[in-house]
Amino acid sequence: MASEYKLELRGVSKSFPGVKALDNVQLAVRPGTVHALMGENGAGKSTLMKCLFGIYKMDAGEIYIDGEKTTIENPDDAMKKGIAMVHQELQPVLARSVGENMFLGRFPVKKFGPIQMIDHKTMYEETGKWLKEVGMDFDPKAQLDTLSIGQMQSVEIAKAVSHDAKVIIFDEPTSSLSDKEVEALFKIMEGLRAKGVAMIYISHKMDEIKRIADDITVMRDGTYIGTWPAKDMSIDDIIAKMVGRELTNIYPEKDRTPGEVIMEVKGISSIHEKSFQDISFNLRKGEILGFGGLVGAQRTELMEGLFGIRNLSAGTITIHGKNVTIKSPRDAMNAGIGMITEDRRGNGIFGCLSIKDNVGVSVYNKFLTAGFVLDHKKINKVVEDSIDKLSIKTPNMQQHIANLSGGNQQKVIVSRWLANDPDILIMDEPTRGIDVGAKHEIYEIMTDLAKQGKAIIMISSEMAELLGMSDRLYVMCNGKLRGEITEESDMTQEKVMSYATQF
Amino acid sequence: MVKTKQQKAIDFLINNGVIIVMFILVIYTGITNDRFLTANNLFNILMNMSSRLVIALGIAGCVITAGCDLSAGRMIGFAACIAGTLLQKIDYSGKFFEGMQPLNIFVALLVVLAITGAFGAITGFFIAFLHVPPFIATLAMMEIVYGLALIYTGATPLGGYTTEYTNIATGKFLGISYLIWIAIIVAAITWFIFNMTRHGKYMYAIGGNPQAAEVAGVPVRLTMVLIYMKAAMMYGLAGFMLGAKAGGASVNLGLGYEMEAIAACTIGGVSVTGGRGKVSSAIIGVAVFELLKAALQYLGVDANAQYIFIGLVIFVAISLDIRKYVAKK
Numbered sequence: 134m135a136s137e138y139k140l141e142l143r144g145v146s147k148s149f150p151g152v153k154a155l156d157n158v159q160l161a162v163r164p165g166t167v168h169a170l171m172g173e174n175g176a177g178k179s180t181l182m183k184c185l186f187g188i189y190k191m192d193a194g195e196i197y198i199d200g201e202k203t204t205i206e207n208p209d210d211a212m213k214k215g216i217a218m219v220h221q222e223l224q225p226v227l228a229r230s231v232g233e234n235m236f237l238g239r240f241p242v243k244k245f246g247p248i249q250m251i252d253h254k255t256m257y258e259e260t261g262k263w264l265k266e267v268g269m270d271f272d273p274k275a276q277l278d279t280l281s282i283g284q285m286q287s288v289e290i291a292k293a294v295s296h297d298a299k300v301i302i303f304d305e306p307t308s309s310l311s312d313k314e315v316e317a318l319f320k321i322m323e324g325l326r327a328k329g330v331a332m333i334y335i336s337h338k339m340d341e342i343k344r345i346a347d348d349i350t351v352m353r354d355g356t357y358i359g360t361w362p363a364k365d366m367s368i369d370d371i372i373a374k375m376v377g378r379e380l381t382n383i384y385p386e387k388d389r390t391p392g393e394v395i396m397e398v399k400g401i402s403s404i405h406e407k408s409f410q411d412i413s414f415n416l417r418k419g420e421i422l423g424f425g426g427l428v429g430a431q432r433t434e435l436m437e438g439l440f441g442i443r444n445l446s447a448g449t450i451t452i453h454g455k456n457v458t459i460k461s462p463r464d465a466m467n468a469g470i471g472m473i474t475e476d477r478r479g480n481g482i483f484g485c486l487s488i489k490d491n492v493g494v495s496v497y498n499k500f501l502t503a504g505f506v507l508d509h510k511k512i513n514k515v516v517e518d519s520i521d522k523l524s525i526k527t528p529n530m531q532q533h534i535a536n537l538s539g540g541n542q543q544k545v546i547v548s549r550w551l552a553n554d555p556d557i558l559i560m561d562e563p564t565r566g567i568d569v570g571a572k573h574e575i576y577e578i579m580t581d582l583a584k585q586g587k588a589i590i591m592i593s594s595e596m597a598e599l600l601g602m603s604d605r606l607y608v609m610c611n612g613k614l615r616g617e618i619t620e621e622s623d624m625t626q627e628k629v630m631s632y633a634t635q636f
Numbered sequence: 637m638v639k640t641k642q643q644k645a646i647d648f649l650i651n652n653g654v655i656i657v658m659f660i661l662v663i664y665t666g667i668t669n670d671r672f673l674t675a676n677n678l679f680n681i682l683m684n685m686s687s688r689l690v691i692a693l694g695i696a697g698c699v700i701t702a703g704c705d706l707s708a709g710r711m712i713g714f715a716a717c718i719a720g721t722l723l724q725k726i727d728y729s730g731k732f733f734e735g736m737q738p739l740n741i742f743v744a745l746l747v748v749l750a751i752t753g754a755f756g757a758i759t760g761f762f763i764a765f766l767h768v769p770p771f772i773a774t775l776a777m778m779e780i781v782y783g784l785a786l787i788y789t790g791a792t793p794l795g796g797y798t799t800e801y802t803n804i805a806t807g808k809f810l811g812i813s814y815l816i817w818i819a820i821i822v823a824a825i826t827w828f829i830f831n832m833t834r835h836g837k838y839m840y841a842i843g844g845n846p847q848a849a850e851v852a853g854v855p856v857r858l859t860m861v862l863i864y865m866k867a868a869m870m871y872g873l874a875g876f877m878l879g880a881k882a883g884g885a886s887v888n889l890g891l892g893y894e895m896e897a898i899a900a901c902t903i904g905g906v907s908v909t910g911g912r913g914k915v916s917s918a919i920i921g922v923a924v925f926e927l928l929k930a931a932l933q934y935l936g937v938d939a940n941a942q943y944i945f946i947g948l949v950i951f952v953a954i955s956l957d958i959r960k961y962v963a964k965k
Contacts, residue, residue, distance in 0.1 A: 442851065466853045480847035485911040486840060494841045495852045497834040507832050549852065 136200025139164040139331035140185075140216075140300050145194030147177075147184055154180045155191070158357045160350055162300065162331040167322060169346035169363065170335045172375055173568035177355040178335050182302050186218045187211045198300075209238075217293030218302040225285055227278040232260040234277055235292050263295040264288075267321045281429075283314030290321055301325065302333045307341060311428040319345055339368040353377055376569055383573050384601030385580040387621075391420030391604055395588050396557055401438060401448025409435040409612045412448070416557065416588045421579060423603030424592045425629045430609040432592045433475055436559045440472040441465045452557070466495070471555035473546050475562045475592070477539070481546050484535040488527060489516045491534045491545050496552045519548035523578060540571025547578060558582065559590045564598060576602060600624045608632035654903060654953040658924050665931040672934045679813070683805070685926045686819035687877040691897040692918040693826045694870030697863045699901050701843040702910030703770030705864065707759060707777040708871045708897060712890030714785040715748045715875025719801070720794035720885040722747060728796030732789070738798045748872045755781060756868020760861035774864075778894075785887040795884035804880040815877055822870065827915040829866075839863060844911030899946075900925045903953040924949070 138161045147155040155177045162168045170178050184191040187205040196203050198214060205211045208218075225234050233240075233256070241252040241259070260273035269287045277285060286306055293301050303322075307315045322332060322345060336342060342349065346363040351374040358374050366374075396416040403409045409431040416422050424432045437443045439450065441459040450457050450468075457468040465472070474480050483491050493500075493512050500508045500515075516530045523544040527537060534545055543563065550558055563579070564572040579602065583589055593599040599606065606618040608629055616632035618624055649656065666673035691708055698705045721732040722744040739747070759777045762768040768776075804814045830836040838859045841849040850856050871890075879885040904921030906913030928949060932942045 440851075462851050463853045463855060472851065474851055480845070480851045483841055483844035483848055483911065485844045485907075490837060490840065494837060494849070494854060497837055501834070505833055507834065507837070509832075553853075 136197065138162060138197070139199065141197040141200075142181070142185060143195045143197070145181060145184055146192045147180055147189060147194075148192055153355055155184070155194075155355050158194075158352065158355070160333075160357075161360070162333060163348070164299070164331050165326050165329040166347035167326060167332045167334050167345050169342045169349045170333055170352065171342065171349055171371055172352035172358075173570065176352040176375070176568075178352055179304060180355075181352070182218065182304060182333065182335065185211070186216060186302065212296050212298070215297065215299040216302070217296050217298035217300070218304065219286060219289045219293060219306050220304055225277050225288070228276065230257075230274050230276055231264070231271070231280070231288055232257045232273040234288060235260045235263065235273075235295065259295070260291075263291040266294055267291045268317070268324065281314070283310045283317065286310070286314075286318065287321070290318075294325070298330065300331045300333070302335075304335045305337070306334075307336060307338060313427075315341070339371065342371065343368065351375055372569065383569070383576065384598075385576055387602075387604060389419055389580075389584050389604070392418035392586065394418075395453060397451040398439070399449045399451070401435075401450065402446050403431075403434060403438055403612070404444045404446040407612065408443075409438065409609075412609075412614050414607055414614065414617075416590060417605075418556075418588055419583050419586045420604040421583050421589045421591055421602055423599045423606040424590065424609060425596075425599045425606055426594075426609035426615075426633045428594060429611075430633065431612040432609050433561055434612075435609070436472065436561055436590065436592060437474075439465070440470060440559060466553065466555065469556040470559065471495075471550035471553055471557070472559040473543075473550060473561060473563060475565065477542060477546065477566070482534050482542055485533065487531045488520070488525070488534050488537075488545055489513065489530040492516045492519060492530075492548045492552055495549050499552075515552050516548070519551060523548055524574065538567075538571070540567035540574070543567055543571070543575060544578075547575070551582075555587070557588045557590070559592075561592045562594060563591060564593075564595070572598075596626050596629065599629065600626065610635050650956055650959065653956045654924060654949070655920065658927055661931050662927055665934050669934045672931070677930070679816075681926050681930050682816050683813055683881065684930075685922050686813075686815040687874045687881070688893070688897065688900065688926060689819045689919060689922045690822050690870050690874040690877065691893055692900045692922050693822060693915065694867035694874075695894065695897045696826075696901045696906050696913055696915075696918045697839060697867050698770060698774075699898060699906045699908060700839055700910060700913045701860065701863060702846075702908070703763065703863075704774065704894075704898055704908075705759075705867055706771065706774040706894050707755075707781055708774075708867070708894035709890040709892055710778045710781040710785065711752050711755065711868055711871035712875040712878065712893055713885070713887050714781050714788075715752050715872040716879035716885035716889045717785050717789050717794060717875075717887060718751060719744055719748050719876045719879050720797065721789070723798050723801040724794065724796045725798050730792075730796065732794060738800075741798075741800050741804070744801075745873070745876055748876050749869045752872030752875075753865050753869040756865040756871075757861055759868070760864030763864060764857040764860035782887065789887055791887060793884060793886040794879075797880070797883055801880050802883050804877065805883075815881060818873070818877060822873070823915055823919065830915060835859060835862060840911055842910075896925060897922075899950050902957065903950065905957055907957075924953070 140162045142158065142160040145155050145158045158177065158181055160181065172178050180189065183189040185196065185205065187207040187210050196205060203214060205214060226237065236256050241255040242249045243252045257273045264270060264273065267287055267290050269284070269291065271280065271284060306318060310318065325332060334346060342363065348360060349363050349366055349371065350360040351358040351371065353375060394415045395418045398415065399413045401412050412435055426432050434443060438445050439459065441461040441464050450459060452468050459465045459468060489512065493516065497507060500511045502508045513530070520527065520530060525541050525544045527541065534542055537545065564575050579589055591602060606624060606629065607614055608616045610633050615635045618628060671677060691712065695705050695708055722739045723741060724731050724738060726737060755777060759773050762773045763770050807814050809817055838849065838854045841852065841854050842856055842859060846856060875890060878889060900921030901913065901918055902908055903924050904917030904919065906917045928946065929942065932945055937945065
């Protein structure tokens, strides 16, 4: 029986110990369309996709492809049935070539009697062909780690297309792409649409959804909320469905007056020529200073340089009027700087340690008795206070941080730095990967800190956040500072973009 | 989803599988052989455990930081030889340093600890500052230390120790051998370091996520050097203890002990992927190992076949342990 839908999921439920992640969820995707799957973090989008792709086993539910009921046992099975997934976190084999990554697990072989040999020629030719198919033309023999993240993603997509996938799942594909790369991705998606491929698109970026999606399905707390044609939904409508309440302005009032200059940076440069060069700026007490720019503008590298994670080749840093030398994060901390890094899992949290240990790690020096014995009572107090103050949702402080949601993990990291009490706090993409509700809480915390006189540097790639939170803005492009925006009236997307694209 | 009582019971059995099997084996051996569960034999097992525990506690620090230490066994041999040469009776015919007064045992111990500690610090330096993987760095140190021990002793076995030295193994306090007391004290100190000092917390942090530790201001390099230095000093102490117990030493003393210590740690629950492990893990692991060895011996299992059993126990124990941490899908 022919169906209107390429793919249908019906009544999908899935439980993990202690949580019902999916409760009777449905999804129906038409061929030749982009179907946006929306919801806050923890709404169950990724879980649903992992069930579809055979990574998780669903407790209940049915899968239909072209109207025919089927089951999917594992990712291999899913690919055989024409479903491919471009993962949120790419899992390529970095040290091998593009071609080898494309054909991993299904290398073309030549036979010499009983001996099977990898047919490299065919492999690279085929790879080149598929790359062209998705509009890319880099060397199939290039080692994967020489590519940008966007290019790696194209490889994933080409791989999906080469599998002759009829359904492609994109799980937050643009979270680490530059605007240019996003454009390239959208072009590929247009091409796939014309070929009749059904695409499921997960993203938090509203403007992208409005641009690319044909249909929108919204999930909330593991349940199905509804499906609508994208053209009938405004961004506010979508957000309202996602959070289940009307959201008014999510950025707190900027009713603060920054004080005197606390840090003066003059002419600092990275030891790498292609990274940040000759950067000078200042930071005031009680202000939130935004750093805008495209991905790859070297903002993170600059901040890591300030924090002693990267080496500087030139320049001076003055804090409270005194020259400081920062060669390690420890030096930076002694100079009164704290840093919340962009890559929370990579260099933020200690997944296998408790909340307490995650907060305590930076402040043990302050909680010693007899000079070397940890004062657990005092540490517990500090941790308890911050769980309270930042309303971190956890049964207790012994809980492993890995069990918390992204937003709560971020709050734990914020607690770590609050306990450390720095004058200057660098926050690199402070709300990346956390849901709307938790985002708002982080904004409140930042505003509170600024009011207490802390100086905050915020890197953000979300334009609305950058404009909504900053008292003042610097925009970087290609390792250089391209502009400063001081007036509220000048804080527009156009202005930022014009600086950000001065290559 | 609430777990049923039955599921909880199964989880308990699996999570503590090795210990339960151990108990059964010990009770079974006790029933079939009335010499096994005697105070005398149990003290013997404790005596064997004592030096093994000291080694395991040292190596645990390395394993918690996702490393290992292959030099432990050779360090033990070297330490035992150094201690032996310093503590021979003055009138012993094959004396190493002819005519030298035997040192005070505490002074000798300090010399041993200083030497092994220095070598451990060198290993740590290569690991922390020059980014040599622990597996390779400790492999290199293993070779170096063995060579030094061979040159130092001329490969001749040592004996004729002073009674002060051998008294460490034979002497008792409150009816318990000094060796066991030493192990208890080392365990207590290690517990204190792991839980009550910055160093311990930093160790767990580095094991959990070295990049995050760096960003959080943890002195990663210094901590790593200290971990390997501390571990080497513990091997030194263990070598000192083993020498006293055997009443002699040769360069091959301690051969392979590093592997058993790493295995014991992991059986007890120290995670080789880093960040997890307690003092109790090392104690449990060493106890399982030594009880297994003793029980197999009392059950009359062929000495050579015992290796097979030990290997099987490692397989099963680690599979069960890993099961706790691998996310269920």
